[in-house]
Each structure stands twice: as structure tokens, then as C-alpha cells.
Amino acid sequence: MSAEAARAHPRLAHHFESLEKQVHAARLGMWLFLATEVLLFTALFAAYAVYRYLFHETFAEASRHIETWIGLVNTIVLVTSSLTVALGLHRATRGDGKGTALFFGLSVLLALTFLGFKAIEYTHHFQEGQLPGRFYTYGEVTGPGASLFFTLYFLITGLHGIHVVIGMTVLIVVGIRAGRGAFSAEYHVPVELAGLYWHLVDLIWIFVFPLIYLI
Amino acid sequence: MADPHATTHDAPGGHSHVGRYALVWVALLFFTFLTYGLSRLHIAGGWGVVVALAIASAKGTLVALFFMHLWDQRGANRLVFLISLSFVALLVGLTILDNATRFPLANPPGAEGALPAGGADVPPPFQPGERR
Numbered sequence: 001m002s003a004e005a006a007r008a009h010p011r012l013a014h015h016f017e018s019l020e021k022q023v024h025a026a027r028l029g030m031w032l033f034l035a036t037e038v039l040l041f042t043a044l045f046a047a048y049a050v051y052r053y054l055f056h057e058t059f060a061e062a063s064r065h066i067e068t069w070i071g072l073v074n075t076i077v078l079v080t081s082s083l084t085v086a087l088g089l090h091r092a093t094r095g096d097g098k099g100t101a102l103f104f105g106l107s108v109l110l111a112l113t114f115l116g117f118k119a120i121e122y123t124h125h126f127q128e129g130q131l132p133g134r135f136y137t138y139g140e141v142t143g144p145g146a147s148l149f150f151t152l153y154f155l156i157t158g159l160h161g162i163h164v165v166i167g168m169t170v171l172i173v174v175g176i177r178a179g180r181g182a183f184s185a186e187y188h189v190p191v192e193l194a195g196l197y198w199h200l201v202d203l204i205w206i207f208v209f210p211l212i213y214l215i
Numbered sequence: 216m217a218d219p220h221a222t223t224h225d226a227p228g229g230h231s232h233v234g235r236y237a238l239v240w241v242a243l244l245f246f247t248f249l250t251y252g253l254s255r256l257h258i259a260g261g262w263g264v265v266v267a268l269a270i271a272s273a274k275g276t277l278v279a280l281f282f283m284h285l286w287d288q289r290g291a292n293r294l295v296f297l298i299s300l301s302f303v304a305l306l307v308g309l310t311i312l313d314n315a316t317r318f319p320l321a322n323p324p325g326a327e328g329a330l331p332a333g334g335a336d337v338p339p340p341f342q343p344g345e346r347r
Contacts (some may be wrong), residue, residue, distance in 0.1 A: 031295040206243075206274045
């Protein structure tokens with residue numbers, strides 16, 4: 001008993017039999033949370049699907065009046081940030097906390113790039129009056145459904161943007177902790193879960209890109 | 216705070232992990248440009264969205280399997296994710312089915328087959344009998 005207690009990892013909570021089981025429980029919990037996130041976005045995608053079905057031509061027309069290149073660049077930026085997060089996790093599995101901090105820092109820079117492009121885009125929409133609901137004053141795309149496209153555009157990209165900010169915060173906190181040597185090759189589950197969250201943000205954008213920009 | 220043993224003693228699968236990440240990244244970039252290029256072609260008949268969603272699903276699968284490690288993980292996590300996807304299909308699919316099978320006049324004004332927006336004196340945005 002005492003020998004077992006001595007061998008127990010300092011991160012092992014008393015209600016888990018082993019560190020392995022604790023890690024599996026943490027992962028499962030994270031996947032359950034990610035499932036709720038998927039469904040949160042699905043509600044918006046369902047609304048999008050309905051109005052795209054009802055106002056097909058107007059949606060296609062409205063989509064041609066937003067900057068496709070920004071969507072493309074942001075897709076590349078997010079996909080690359082997913083790669084750097086994955087590499088950060090790989091460093092963590094080797095017990096290299098500094099490497100994790102470096103890769104997560106790189107990912108945060110890419111996330112800031114993403115938000116920068118998003119800010120340029122939003123500024124443009126505000127100047128053009130491509131705004132939701134009764135604030136819609138854009139003259140080139142009119143008719144029913146035009147303001148709905150931009151309502152859904154702002155809801156979907158806005159909610160995604162909030163997730164980018166949350167993900168960035170998580171990456172910063174976990175990255176700093178990793179850099180200070182809080183994790184080891186045996187225990188780095190926070191690094192893994194932060195990565196999972198970031199990949200989900202990427203995963204959702206992968207669907208946002210064709211639906212919003214490439215109609 | 217690197218553990219020297221952990222960094223010098225590379226596990227057999229270690230390098231392939233980095234290689235796998237890089238391969239997935241290249242594939243994701245390829246699919247991104249592919250979907251962008253195909254969207255420029257304006258595929259007719261509503262198949263454009265099918266193609267775009269198929270490519271997005273392929274990309275999503277790559278991210279979930281390899282970046283999110285579902286490939287090497289236990290069944291429970293895969294099950295949770297797959298169930299969430301089946302609820303996505305139910306929610307979006309059934310909602311669309313509802314709108315697609317409605318009496319057209321029950322849809323909002325301005326939509327296909329429904330009353331024109333703004334009253335009867337406004338010409339309808341779609342010709343009668345025209346699809347999409």
C-alpha cells in the first residue's frame with residue numbers, strides 16, 4: 001500500500017485507480033463537451049440550411065459580394081495553426097514543455113492573424129451596410145433573404161470568432177504552464193485537451209468556409 | 216524542463232507521428248485549394264454544394280482522425296463523436312425535409328413557390344415552374 005502510494009503520480013487524483021484511467025476519463029469528458037459544441041453550431045447550420053434552401057439565388061448572390069480570398073487565406077491560416085498545435089502536443093509527449101510553449105505560441109500568432117483578417121472583413125461589411133436584419137442597407141444585393149444571409153453570416157462567423165478567442169486563451173494558459181515545466185511525458189493531458197478544442201475550432205471553420213464563401 | 220531521456224529516446228512511432236501531421240496538413244491544404252477551384256467552376260444543378268460538403272467532410276475526417284487522434288483512441292471517444300454527428304444529420308436533415316415538403320405558400324414570402332415579398336404587385340423572383 002505504501003509502496004503503491006509512493007509510486008503514484010503526483011497528478012493522480014485519489015478517486016482514480018491509475019493515471020491511465022484518469023487520462024481516459026478526462027479525454028472522454030472533453031469529447032462529450034466537444035459534442036455539445038458541435039450541436040451548438042449545428043443549430044446555426046440548420047438555420048442556414050433552411051434559409052439557403054428558401055432563398056437559394058439570393059444567398060448565392062450575397063455570397064459573391066463577400067471577400068472569398070479572406071475566407072481562403074483564413075482557412076489556410078487555421079489549418080496551419082492546427083498543425084502547429086498538433087506538433088506542440090507531440091513535443092509534450094516527449095516531455096519537451098518549452099517546445100510545446102513555442103508551438104502553442106506560434107498557433108496563437110496564427111489565431112491573431114485569423115482574427116486580423118476577420119476584422120478587415122467585418123470593417124468592410126459595416127462600411128457597405130452588409131448588416132443583419134433592419135440594419136441592412138447594401139444596395140447591390142436586395143430582395144428577401146439578402147439580410148438573412150448576412151444575419152447568419154454574422155451569427156456563424158461571430159460564434160466561431162468567440163471560439164477562436166476562447167481557444168487562443170486556452171492555448172496561452174496551457175502553453176505558459178507547459179513552458180514552466182508543469183507537464184511531463186507521462187502527464188500532459190491539459191495540452192492534449194487544449195489541442196482538441198483548437199482542432200474543433202478548425203473543424204468547424206472547414207465547414208463554414210465552403211458554406212459561407214463558396215456558394 | 217525537457218526530460219533528456221524522453222527527447223533522446225525516441226519511440227518507434229514517434230517520427231511517423233510528425234510525418235503524419237505534415238501529410239495531413241498537406242492534404243488539408245490540397246483539399247482547400249481544390250474546393251476553392253471547384254467553386255470557381257460553378258457546378259450546375261445544385262451539385263456544387265454536394266461537392267463542397269463532400270470535400271469539407273473529407274477534411275473534417277482527416278482533422279478528427281489524425282489531429283484529434285481518434286485513429287489511435289478507444290471506442291468511447293469515437294462513439295461520442297459519431298453520435299454527435301448523427302444528431303447533426305438528424306437536426307439539419309429533418310429541418311430541411313420539413314421545408315422541402317411544405318405546401319409552398321406556407322414558406323416565407325419571397326421564397327420559391329411562396330407569395331412574393333411586399334405584396335401582389337411585385338413580380339415574383341422566380342418564374343413559375345422554374346427549378347432553383
